[in-house]
Amino acid sequence: MQFMKLAQLISLGISGLIAVTAVQAQSGSTMAKVNGVAIPQSRLEFIVKARTAQGQPDSPESRKALREDLITEEVIAQEAKKQGLDKDPDFQTQLDMARQTALVRAYQVDYIKKHPVSDEELRKEYEALKTQMGDKEYKAHHVLVATEEEAKDIIARIKKGTKLEKIAEEKSLDTGSKSKGGELDWSPAASYVQPFAEALTKLKEGQLTQQPVKTPFGWHVIRLDNVRPLKVPPFEEVKQNLAQRVLQKQFASSVNDLRSKAKVE
Structure with missing residues (x-):
C-alpha cells in the first residue's frame, strides 16, 4: 500500500x-x-x-x-x-x-x-x-489478508482478546507495516486508497472495523488509534x-x- x-x-x-x-x-x-x-x-x-x-x-x-x-x-x-x-x-x-x-x-x-x-x-x-x-490526520493499525473469511476470523480473534499487532506480524500481507505490528504512519485520509480512507474516518479512537474492508490490495481489518489536526506546510x-x-x-x-x-x- x-x-x-x-x-x-x-x-x-x-x-x-x-x-x-x-x-x-x-x-x-x-x-x-x-x-x-x-x-x-x-x-x-x-x-x-x-x-x-x-x-x-x-x-x-x-x-x-x-x-x-x-x-x-x-x-x-x-x-x-x-x-x-x-x-x-x-x-x-x-x-x-x-x-x-x-x-x-x-x-x-x-x-x-x-x-x-x-x-x-x-x-x-x-x-x-x-x-x-482535509484538516485531520490519522494514526492507525491494520491487517491485510487475501480473503474476506480470513479478515472475519481476525476480527473475531481480536474481540476474544488476541492483539491485532500479533496477528499483523503473523499474517499481514502489507510488508511495509507487517514488521511493526500493522502500524501505519500519521497520514491524512486522502493518502489511503478507497474505501480504506472512508472506513478509517468513520471509526472512533480505539475502535476496530466490525466488518472487513475490501480494497484492490485485499481485505483489511483496521483499528483507529488517534486523530490530530493536520499541519499543512506553508506555500x-x-x-x-x-x-x-x-x-x-x-x-x-x-x-x-x-x-x-x-x-x-
Whole structure:
C-alpha cells in the first residue's frame, strides 16, 4: 500500500524532467584531445549543468573527475571503432534509440521553457491539495489478508482478546507495516486508497472495523488509534514542488493530445 502526506504528495512531479536544461557553451572550445580527437568543452558543461540541477555540487574536484571519465570513454570509443563495432547492427539500433531519447528530452526542456507556471496557478493547486487532504490526520493499525473469511476470523480473534499487532506480524500481507505490528504512519485520509480512507474516518479512537474492508490490495481489518489536526506546510515551502506537479499534469495533457492526433497503424 502507498500512504502519502501532503508534503510527499506534492513533491511527486517532474523533478527529473526539469533537471536537465539547455547548455550554451563556448563554440569550438576543447576540453581535451585524445589521439588527436577533440572532446568538446560543451560535453563537460552539459553534464555539470545536469548534475547541479539535481542538487549535486559543481567543484574543481568534480569537474576533474568528470573530465577523466570523458577521456576514458573517448579512449574506449576509439578502440571500439578500430574493431568495427560501430558498424554492428545492434549498435546502430542503440544509436537510433539514443537519438530518439535525446529528442524527447529536448522536447521536454523546450516545453518547460515555453510554459512557465504562474503564482496564481501554484496557489490554486495548493488550495486544491489542502482541500483534498482535509484538516485531520490519522494514526492507525491494520491487517491485510487475501480473503474476506480470513479478515472475519481476525476480527473475531481480536474481540476474544488476541492483539491485532500479533496477528499483523503473523499474517499481514502489507510488508511495509507487517514488521511493526500493522502500524501505519500519521497520514491524512486522502493518502489511503478507497474505501480504506472512508472506513478509517468513520471509526472512533480505539475502535476496530466490525466488518472487513475490501480494497484492490485485499481485505483489511483496521483499528483507529488517534486523530490530530493536520499541519499543512506553508506555500513558500512547497512552491517548487507545486510547480513540478503542475508542469507534470500540463505536460501529460499535452502528450495525450499529441497521441490522440497521431495516426497509429
